[in-house]
Amino acid sequence: MPTPISFLSDFGLQDEFVGVVKGVLYRISPASVVIDITHQVPPGGVRPGALALSRAIQYLPPGVVLAVVDPGVGTSRRPLAVATEFGYFVGPDNGLLSPAVAMVGGASAVHEITNPEVMIPGPGSTFDGRDVFAPAAGLLAAGEAQLSDLGPEVDLSSLIPMLLPLPRVEPPLVLGEAWWVDVFGNVETNVGPEELELVGLRPGDQLVVRVGASTHQGRWVRAYGDVADGELAVHVDSAGLIALAVGGTRADEDLALTTGMAVAFGSLSSPA
Amino acid sequence: MPTPISFLSDFGLQDEFVGVVKGVLYRISPASVVIDITHQVPPGGVRPGALALSRAIQYLPPGVVLAVVDPGVGTSRRPLAVATEFGYFVGPDNGLLSPAVAMVGGASAVHEITNPEVMIPGPGSTFDGRDVFAPAAGLLAAGEAQLSDLGPEVDLSSLIPMLLPLPRVEPPLVLGEAWWVDVFGNVETNVGPEELELVGLRPGDQLVVRVGASTHQGRWVRAYGDVADGELAVHVDSAGLIALAVGGTRADEDLALTTGMAVAFGSLSSPA
Amino acid sequence: MPTPISFLSDFGLQDEFVGVVKGVLYRISPASVVIDITHQVPPGGVRPGALALSRAIQYLPPGVVLAVVDPGVGTSRRPLAVATEFGYFVGPDNGLLSPAVAMVGGASAVHEITNPEVMIPGPGSTFDGRDVFAPAAGLLAAGEAQLSDLGPEVDLSSLIPMLLPLPRVEPPLVLGEAWWVDVFGNVETNVGPEELELVGLRPGDQLVVRVGASTHQGRWVRAYGDVADGELAVHVDSAGLIALAVGGTRADEDLALTTGMAVAFGSLSSPA
Numbered sequence: 001m002p003t004p005i006s007f008l009s010d011f012g013l014q015d016e017f018v019g020v021v022k023g024v025l026y027r028i029s030p031a032s033v034v035i036d037i038t039h040q041v042p043p044g045g046v047r048p049g050a051l052a053l054s055r056a057i058q059y060l061p062p063g064v065v066l067a068v069v070d071p072g073v074g075t076s077r078r079p080l081a082v083a084t085e086f087g088y089f090v091g092p093d094n095g096l097l098s099p100a101v102a103m104v105g106g107a108s109a110v111h112e113i114t115n116p117e118v119m120i121p122g123p124g125s126t127f128d129g130r131d132v133f134a135p136a137a138g139l140l141a142a143g144e145a146q147l148s149d150l151g152p153e154v155d156l157s158s159l160i161p162m163l164l165p166l167p168r169v170e171p172p173l174v175l176g177e178a179w180w181v182d183v184f185g186n187v188e189t190n191v192g193p194e195e196l197e198l199v200g201l202r203p204g205d206q207l208v209v210r211v212g213a214s215t216h217q218g219r220w221v222r223a224y225g226d227v228a229d230g231e232l233a234v235h236v237d238s239a240g241l242i243a244l245a246v247g248g249t250r251a252d253e254d255l256a257l258t259t260g261m262a263v264a265f266g267s268l269s270s271p272a
Numbered sequence: 273m274p275t276p277i278s279f280l281s282d283f284g285l286q287d288e289f290v291g292v293v294k295g296v297l298y299r300i301s302p303a304s305v306v307i308d309i310t311h312q313v314p315p316g317g318v319r320p321g322a323l324a325l326s327r328a329i330q331y332l333p334p335g336v337v338l339a340v341v342d343p344g345v346g347t348s349r350r351p352l353a354v355a356t357e358f359g360y361f362v363g364p365d366n367g368l369l370s371p372a373v374a375m376v377g378g379a380s381a382v383h384e385i386t387n388p389e390v391m392i393p394g395p396g397s398t399f400d401g402r403d404v405f406a407p408a409a410g411l412l413a414a415g416e417a418q419l420s421d422l423g424p425e426v427d428l429s430s431l432i433p434m435l436l437p438l439p440r441v442e443p444p445l446v447l448g449e450a451w452w453v454d455v456f457g458n459v460e461t462n463v464g465p466e467e468l469e470l471v472g473l474r475p476g477d478q479l480v481v482r483v484g485a486s487t488h489q490g491r492w493v494r495a496y497g498d499v500a501d502g503e504l505a506v507h508v509d510s511a512g513l514i515a516l517a518v519g520g521t522r523a524d525e526d527l528a529l530t531t532g533m534a535v536a537f538g539s540l541s542s543p544a
Numbered sequence: 545m546p547t548p549i550s551f552l553s554d555f556g557l558q559d560e561f562v563g564v565v566k567g568v569l570y571r572i573s574p575a576s577v578v579i580d581i582t583h584q585v586p587p588g589g590v591r592p593g594a595l596a597l598s599r600a601i602q603y604l605p606p607g608v609v610l611a612v613v614d615p616g617v618g619t620s621r622r623p624l625a626v627a628t629e630f631g632y633f634v635g636p637d638n639g640l641l642s643p644a645v646a647m648v649g650g651a652s653a654v655h656e657i658t659n660p661e662v663m664i665p666g667p668g669s670t671f672d673g674r675d676v677f678a679p680a681a682g683l684l685a686a687g688e689a690q691l692s693d694l695g696p697e698v699d700l701s702s703l704i705p706m707l708l709p710l711p712r713v714e715p716p717l718v719l720g721e722a723w724w725v726d727v728f729g730n731v732e733t734n735v736g737p738e739e740l741e742l743v744g745l746r747p748g749d750q751l752v753v754r755v756g757a758s759t760h761q762g763r764w765v766r767a768y769g770d771v772a773d774g775e776l777a778v779h780v781d782s783a784g785l786i787a788l789a790v791g792g793t794r795a796d797e798d799l800a801l802t803t804g805m806a807v808a809f810g811s812l813s814s815p816a
Contacts, residue, residue, distance in 0.1 A: 008291070123782065238398050280563070308562070
């Protein structure tokens with residue numbers, strides 16, 4: 001089987017950027033199926049891109065991952081190709097790849113892409129997705145290049161990490177943060193069910209959710225449909241994290257919640 | 273030839289949902305081409321999703337259809353796999369599949385997907401598209417499962433239908449409804465040309481179109497370009513239904529028309 | 545290898561139009577990979593569509609290009625299939641194809657698609673993308689039709705050109721125009737670096753940029769990251785044209801610039 005290429009970016013779908021990158025990939029590795037993870041990462045949003053990639057990675061086929069959210073394009077940030085047990089990750093060294101690489105067991109080798117012979121000599125220095133990353137990904141997928149053909153090996157520990165906020169368990173509360181709002185308005189937090197259990201909460205429980213200065217009462221349920229319209233549903237989402245939904249409407253709007261805001265959980269009796 | 277999979281959802285393209293489902297499909301049936309029908313059905317919009325699927329179905333390649341607009345995910349609504357002469361339809365039992373299944377000649381067998389061995393044991397109960405529907409669609413496309421492997425057969429007549437409003441011919445008027453506004457602002461109604469002919473209208477005629485409390489004069493034309501700027505074009509659209517366009521602008525905005533609003537048609541002499 | 549089909553349109557991704565066209569292509573040429581260039585050309589935007597196609601063409605694989613931005617659908621504008629050294633271009637005769645055809649060396653033959661046997665007899669006259677252009681593109685890609693099967697040859701010189709504004713060098717100024725704003729808010733002009741050099745500007749120079757009635761100071765840099773937040777970066781973009789970016793924000797918003805507005809460049813000492 002040819003090697004598939006999974007592709008994530010912040011290029012959007014309005015311009016021809018994604019199509020151009022796919023054209024480059026096809027010209028180098030025509031038998032590779034390209035799976036679009038998403039191209040609507042917020043422009044320059046390295047952290048949301050890293051989170052999306054890490055949520056997706058375990059469902060993608062082993063092969064090559066091409067990820068480009070690259071506000072530092074054209075500067076000294078390094079273009080990298082990373083070997084893992086899953087396959088190769090190709091993208092900028094800005095933390096974008098790190099959580100997904102960690103999820104598949106870490107890097108076994110990291111090379112900086114410096115060889116001009118594996119790049120497309122395009123005008124400008126603003127589209128490394130096309131000129132640097134896509135050719136590298138295509139060559140690796142086609143088996144026409146080894147990591148060492150792309151450029152020198154660099155120290156594994158020099159890979160820029162993605163620092164993600166951890167929830168804090170301070171009984172009777174769990175203090176976390178909203179870190180993703182999906183298309184349906186559901187709000188994922190960085191809190192896991194195990195943290196809620198550490199403060200005595202159990203599935204089925206009523207609980208208190210504090211968002212900024214407001215306090216809401218919700219219920220730990222299994223599915224969106226388990227709450228009435230307007231009721232706050234606290235649930236384990238498809239990534240295994242505690243998320244907020246509201247029956248019949250968008251939770252982000254109902255709770256005035258955006259990515260990065262603090263969210264605390266506690267029992268009804270806690271002084272939330 | 274491998275079996276293609278046509279895929280429709282309300283997942284949007286901002287999050288990684290569509291990419292994750294395609295990853296699952298690829299891992300199970302790598303040779304299947306996946307055709308995206310659309311993923312921007314309005315969130316939870318079962319009826320617009322059903323209409324889009326029924327408009328598309330006759331142009332799609334026979335094979336597997338995966339359709340997920342599923343506001344009841346995680347509740348007792350049944351996940352289904354439906355056999356037809358076209359191939360298999362996989363999706364929730366909420367009316368989404370019914371019009372398209374009817375258009376290809378109806379179901380020959382319906383099975384509820386209940387076998388945990390054909391599901392992905394993911395966290396949460398909010399992403400059956402990934403955990404239940406995609407594996408079923410992939411296994412059917414790959415020929416690695418029969419319907420009976422997915423779960424028990426259920427009664428054909430238990431399939432939830434999609435109730436669609438019919439136009440009413442009440443001479444001198446035809447009373448219908450707007451049921452789709454496309455990206456260009458063209459408004460499709462549930463009225464067919466045969467209904468207009470029942471009240472004496474013919475292609476080329478001037479006619480009266482009543483939208484809510486306002487009355488507009490238009491002309492039954494063949495193409496958008498047949499009317500002047502600002503003129504109302506009544507035409508048979510690409511699905512064979514009577515639709516409204518306005519020369520040089522968006523009909524939905526010009527007529528203040530949204531999906532679900534009443535639209536009536538009559539001749540110039542009718543008391544519209 | 546099967547022939548790939550690169551596909552550009554203004555159909556958007558909200559409706560099922562793109563999926564339907566791909567269904568038609570698959571039914572005719574199932575082995576052809578379809579590369580989506582973009583489907584979010586502004587509705588009816590023949591010129592932005594032509595520019596996007598011409599920016600993309602050199603990165604796409606030789607084969608068939610299907611391009612549909614077709615405000616005149618159903619009128620007397622001609623549906624065309626154009627032979628070039630790159631392969632076939634299929635689309636409406638409204639200037640959409642012309643710049644890309646020119647970039648690949650021009651047309652060797654142009655045929656009007658008139659043969660009803662190569663069309664899908666769909667209802668209405670509003671979706672030639674599905675009924676006329678997709679079948680022609682699919683048949684050419686599958687090798688099941690020659691140009692002469694589609695309809696009569698027409699005169700090469702009858703192809704409608706796309707008139708694009710040229711920049712004017714009027715020392716000490718270069719007078720140009722904004723002609724594309726990308727998803728990041730970067731503004732491409734129709735000015736090339738060679739024009740700036742004609743008025744004495746060099747990479748690294750400070751320069752003056754006049755937008756409408758306002759004058760801004762900027763610097764000719766290599767990469768976005770070479771300027772501080774709020775600073776105006778003048779650079780050669782990925783298509784080889786002079787473009788404007790602003791550190792840390794969107795240039796289009798910061799400069800109140802939209803497509804079609806006049807942009808002038810000069811040295812700091814020029815009376816800009």
